[in-house]
Amino acid sequence: MSAAKQGDRKGSGEWREFFWNPRTHELLGRTAASWGLILLFYLVFYLFLAGMFMLTMYIMLLTLDDYKPTWQDRLATPGMMIRPKGNQLELTYSLTQTKSWEGFVQNLDSFLTPYNDTQQVQMNDDCIPDQYFIQEDSGEVRNNPKRSCQFNRSMLEECSGFPDRSYGYSQGQPCVLIKLNRVIGMLPGKDGQSPLVTCAAKREDSDKMGPLAYYPPNGTFNLMYYPYYGKKAQVNYTQPLVAVKFLNASLNTDIDVECKITSNTLAPGSERDKFAGRVSFKLRIDNK
Known part of the structure; x- marks a missing residue:
């Protein structure tokens, strides 16, 4: 037992001496001096790494343009x-339950506020339709801020929220x-032909959707709103x-709708990317 205690004391003493040796003044x-050299090495090493990082970031920032991306992966179709939007692109509501569609109306009201005619007249230009609104820079002289064309809320007619504050949801x-989606520099049409939106039901729901009305009446994104030059x-x-x-969607049933963009410059969307040039959503209107 005494030998065991002596061994424990010896081990404890060795540990204390390793931590701090009063004879050699080692920690x-x-x-x-050794600790000082190590700390100095790592201080210089990390300062060097920080300096390299800052230099790299500085050089990279010199290549960037505040108004136009230096590198841009152009999507074939936006x-x-x-x-x-509803919940996961599902628009489901009941005609008899006002609360079920009030949220949709409020969402549309909020979204369309910047499109109010009075606001558009004050901020934007009355442009010539069916042609691009090109605003190039003059050499090193920036043509900024660039002007924009008016898109008045009243152009949506029956879907503007003016004749019907419920946007048709109550009926x-x-x-x-x-x-x-916005893409800087995109030119979505040529020869005066603007990209066209068309919507249709999936094959099994073709008899449920009923007729549609488009606003503006031609259902196009006019060329005068392009190109987009950035926020x-x-x-x-x-x-x-x-x-x-x-206008006459079937009630109490799910209707799968797909809307596509048709353009003579944009490639048609592929099956690999279901959001390229198209959007799909589900509509269900209950009357109970």
């Missing part, structure tokens, strides 16, 4: 989105707004919209 086996004739260069830009109104 954890190193003298103050995506599309709807408003109101079972809901409006759905469609927008094309910072074109601060007042408002995306063109196409509204689709379901």
Whole structure:
């Protein structure tokens, strides 16, 4: 037992001596000079790494343009989105339950506020339709901020929220707004032909959807709203919209709808990317 205690004391003493040796003035086996050299090495090493990182970031930032991306992976066809979005692109509501569609109406009201005619007249230009609104820079002189064309809310007619504050949801004739995602510099048409939106039901639901009305009446994104120059260069830009109104959709059943963009410059969407040049959503209107 005594030998065991002596062994424990010896081990404890060795550990204390390793941590701090009063004879050699070593801490954890190193003298103050040794610790100083190690700390100095790592200080210089990490300062060098930080300096390299800052230099790399500085050089990279010199290549960037505040108004236009230096590198841009151009999508063959931009995506599309709807408003109101609903839950996972599902627009389901009941005609007899006002609360079931009030959220859709509020979403549309909020989304269309920047499109109010009075606001558009103050901020944007009355452009010539069916031709691009080109605003190039003059050499090193920036033509910023760039102007934008008016897209007045009244152009959506029956889906503007003016003649019917419920956008048709209370009558079972809901409006759905469609927008094309922004891509800087994109030219979506040629020869004066604007890209066209068409909507149809999936094959098994073709007899449920009923007739549609498009607003503006031609259902196009007019060329005068392109090209888009970026959020910072074109601060007042408002995306063109196409509204689709379901005039006689079947009640108490799911209707799978797909809207596509048709253009003579944009490639048709592929099956690999279901959001390229198209958007799919489900519509269900209950009357109970």
